[in-house]
Each structure stands twice: as C-alpha cells, then as structure tokens.
Amino acid sequence: MVATVPPAPPAGQTDILSHLLGHVRQTPEKTFVQAELPDSRDRITYARAWRDLNSYKAEYVRQGVRPGGVVLIFLPQGWTAIAHYLGAIAHGCIASFMPCPSAKQDADKYWTAHQKLIERIEPAALVTNDAHAEQMRRNGLVQGQTVLMHARAPDLLPDGESVAWTPAASDATPILQHSSGTTGLKKGVMLSHRAILDQTFSYARSIDARADDVVVSWLPLYHDMGLVACLLMPMIVGQTIVLMDPFHWVSRPGTLFEAIARHRGTLCWLPNFAFDHLARIVEPKPETMSLATIRAFVNCSEPCHAASFRRFAEKFAPLGLADTALQVCYAMAETTYAITQTSVAAKPRTIHVDRVLLHEQGRVAPPASPETDQELISTGPPIAGTDIIVLDADRQPVADGIVGEVNVRSSCLFPGYYKLPEETAARLHGDLYATRDRGFISDGELFVLGRLDDLIIVAGRNFHATEIETVLNRVDGLKPGRNVAFGVANTERGTSDLIVVAETFDDAGADASTPLHKSLRHQVREQVFQSLSIYPSEVRLVTQGWLLKTTSGKIERNGNAAKFTREKLDIASRRASA
C-alpha cells in the first residue's frame, strides 16, 4: 500500500518540529537518517532523533545560548551536525548550516573572511569541532555574547528533557539559508515554519512524495536543495534519509548507486553536472548497483540539459532506470525551495525553438533551419500555491512564449534577507520576488534560459562575477580593475566553466611560457580558491588593452566573454588544420 502524504499539514501542527514529534510517536523505530559516510554507518531512528535533539536543546540552555539568536553550525556532514541544528531550532534559535574549510584551504584566511558576516549576524552561538574552535577563536570570531560550542557526540550528553514541548509560532523563523559566494557577502534567507510547511506539502504533491520514500543524498546540508528537499521535507513527512558525504561522493560517484541499491532508494536530487559526472565515470555494475527502485532523479540548481539526461539514461538503463525517472525542478532558497516541478508520471517536455529569434528577439518560434535549432527542456508547471509572472524590462507582464524576467508570488516566499534591508528591497517588490532569471512560459510550463545579472552557476553553486573580480583586484602583478570573470557553457561537463581574464602589468601577459606568467596564473587560481572554494576552469592573462570597455569605461562582460570564446574557437580550428 502506498503511504501517501496529506495535501496540507494536519491541524495544530504549525511548526516543523511538531511534525517530527508526530512521527516519533507513530513510528518511533523507523529509520530517520541512515548514515552512509566514510566514518559512519549509524542508523538514527525517529525516537533517537527526538532524544538527541532534546539533549542538544538542553546543552544550548546549559551554555546560556540566547533563544531567538542565530546558531551557525560549522560541522562536517553527519548526524551530529543535524542533531545540533534541530536542537537549536527546538531551543527557539535560528539555525544555519555553514560550510567547513576544505583540507586545501588556509584555515586562518578562511575564518578571517567570516569576520564581516559574524559582525553583521551577531550569532548567539557558533558550533564546531575542537580543531575549528581554536582557529575561530584565534581569528577573532568569538565576540560579545556569542557562545563558542564544541560539538559533542550525542551519546556523551545526558538525556534531554523530552517531555515538555511547546510548539513555536508558525510565523517564527527557525532557519537561515545562506547564499554561496564570498563569505562577507553571504545573504541569509529567513524562512518561517509556515513557509517551510507550505513548501513541503505543496512540493510533496508535485513529486507524489510518500511517507515510505527513501531519499538518498550526498548534497551538502548548507545548500537549499540538500537542506529542504533532502532533510526538512523528509523529516516533516516522515521519510527515511540516506546521508552521504559530498567530498567522498565526488571522488567515488558510484557509491551513490550502491547506496540506492542497499537501501532501496526512491528519490534523489542532483544538480545537472552530477548526471554527466556519473555518466562519464561510473561503470554500471549490476551486482552492487541498482536503480530499479528510483522513482525520480530530480535535476535542479543549475540549467538542465536534455543531452545530460540522454547520456545518463543510455549508460544506466542496464541498472533498471525507469523511463520516467529523470525529472526537472526549478528552485531557489528565497521561495524556500521549489517553484516548479515536472510531473513524475511522464518524461519532461522538450521543445525545439529558433535560437536566433530566442536570443535576439526574445520570442519562441519553431527553428527556421537545422542550424538555428535549440532544444530546451521544461522545468514543469508551478507547484500549488505559487504563481509565476514573466515581466519585461518595464516590469509589465509579457505573453506566453515571450522571454522576460521570471518573478514569483508564493505562500513559501521569504520575508527578507537577515539584517540586509537594502538587498531585500532590491529583490522583493511587494509580494513578488524578482529572480533575475530569464525565461518564458509555454503551455503552462516554465522554461529557464539563463541570468539577467552576473551570476555564474558552476556545478550547482552560485558565484557573482563581481565577487571574483574583487579577488583578482588584490593579486599583485595584475592591473586592478582590468579583469573580468564570466561563465562559459561546457556541454561535456553539463555545467558552466568559470573563466577569468586579467590584464597584467608590464608584458607578463604576453608570453605564457615565462616563469612570471606561470607564477601569476598560479596565484590567481590559488587566491580565487582560497576566497571562494572554487578553481577557475581557465585563467587567461593578457596584455594591456586586450579587454573591451564600454563607452563609459566599464569592462564589458558579455563582449569579453564573446571575444574569449571566439579566440578559443580560432585556436581550436588552427590546431585542427595544422
């Protein structure tokens, strides 16, 4: 029998933890989280989850963490991080998962970069492990009333006081979802219990979610797709989560299919690049891998490509992948998560349009010739309670089939960015959220084309070009203000490549074989990585005058991207004919 999810929250359960408590009472021994981590195979039942959550809540009380404040959790993916997160919510705090520095990042630089963010947020607590705690203290992150908490395994804590339970008000804010990018500029999306619950029950209907679903995820919990689709929603509807580690998954991608086989996984969310990464690296091994139980692999967080789906479906059909299993979602943290979702009962719709008319005139028409044919994949209709309005540059609605900015009205909309009123006003126009994405509606479904601003999406992570350029301005040997960052689609990898072009002092940019040139390129890659945890795919150093400027003297991003691409194509064709 299918364990369906009700269309709306049961009466009286107006905060997210009341739903967890409901499952604790009804199915205490059911698995809530099954760890599939390099150092843990722990199984956490719903009953254990409640006990641990209350233990941490008691710990927050003991350490004097003030309710209502923000608790930033810097812990590796795992149950200890989740239990601290839920415990903070139970204590009445606003919880937020934060990324930890990677092994290759300079820890002191990493924590120093958090100072502005910490000063703005004034967190009630920072939760981390012993090694990071010392680094955070050394770099001045523990100020004022902020409590620095050393994370402890739940079994080291006394039993929590799990009897008394007071549900939070539905409009209270239990979580902050931080954007990616330069640490000091991270924006915390505030989300209420009501928005999270509205999102969960609307989205559950759109993907036909069931209480007996098993969600398998390696997605980081600090990412909205990992947090909402793969932790909060399963918790609220009573599903089981199989939790994997993102770093381990990238290097051993086949472990995802092995975990799905072992735990009979039914739902899995992935950014587009992951479909290509899996198709390129993993060899199907039916003896240890099976995809027969999967009802949906949902492609989200960066532009979805039909070609990526085709490569994935072709490679993994021998593992029992269903025809209708590859689906698409359009989502963002500001709407809690999903805005649209394709139907899990059919393959997503694809259309063929004229590329020239689409990009030059902003309208949809059949391709005039095979050369101008562009295939687009639908992201589906809006989920219940959400409306999409496509607006032109004067903020007037456009007809179906006309390209404009995607705006969203939704019961799941955020009320603003935490302590950032100007950034909030720039994006929230009354009850409409301006996404800065370009797209159009066709037959009730949304097609997303790209960005109106300088956002570059690489492997599901968002970076503003201006943030990268700020880093470049600090590299000795490069001319400040004479650089540009942009994304270039990489169809083979199923994502965008991050490209930086920078003019150098003297003639260092002229000859790529010189030690100075090599050293500068090394510095650029290293400094971008230390600041943003991403290596540029290509660093092009050029001599003064290479970069195109607008008439007002600004660096022309699109023009320079086009010039870079043209030069690459010229070089490739010269190589081919040599």
Place this chain on the structure above:
Amino acid sequence: MTDIGFAALQQIVANEFDIAPASVTRETTAEDVDGWDSVSHASLIMAVEKAFNVVFPDDDIYTMENVGAMHDKIVELSR
C-alpha cells in the same frame, strides 16, 4: 606488467587536461593547471587507478600535494 614510471603518469595527466606531457612535472599542482578542480580531479583519479591497477585510499585522494606525491603513492600501492 604495468609501467609505473613517471612518464606514464605524466601522459595521463596531460590527456586529462589537454596539455603537453612535458609541462607536467613532479611539482605540478592543481593550481598550475586550467580545468583541474574537484570534479576533474575525480576523473583523473579514476583514470590513474585504471591505468596502474591501484585504488587510492579515500583519505589520500584530496591530500596528495602534487603530481610527484601522486606518483609516490602509486609506487607504494603497487608494491
């Protein structure tokens, strides 16, 4: 028998990132090579494991400092 000479590794790295084999030295790091990120690193690891018939311990995958350290690890795992 598998050739575990440095030249064989040089060739694999060069193929992976479309660069000249001679430009790959023992000191080469991810910072030196365009396109070398965590995703392409995984692809490189798979290619190296297949070519040398070794399996890197998970803890070593992201901590090998340069191509030379990767070669040393291959030699150690091949013993």
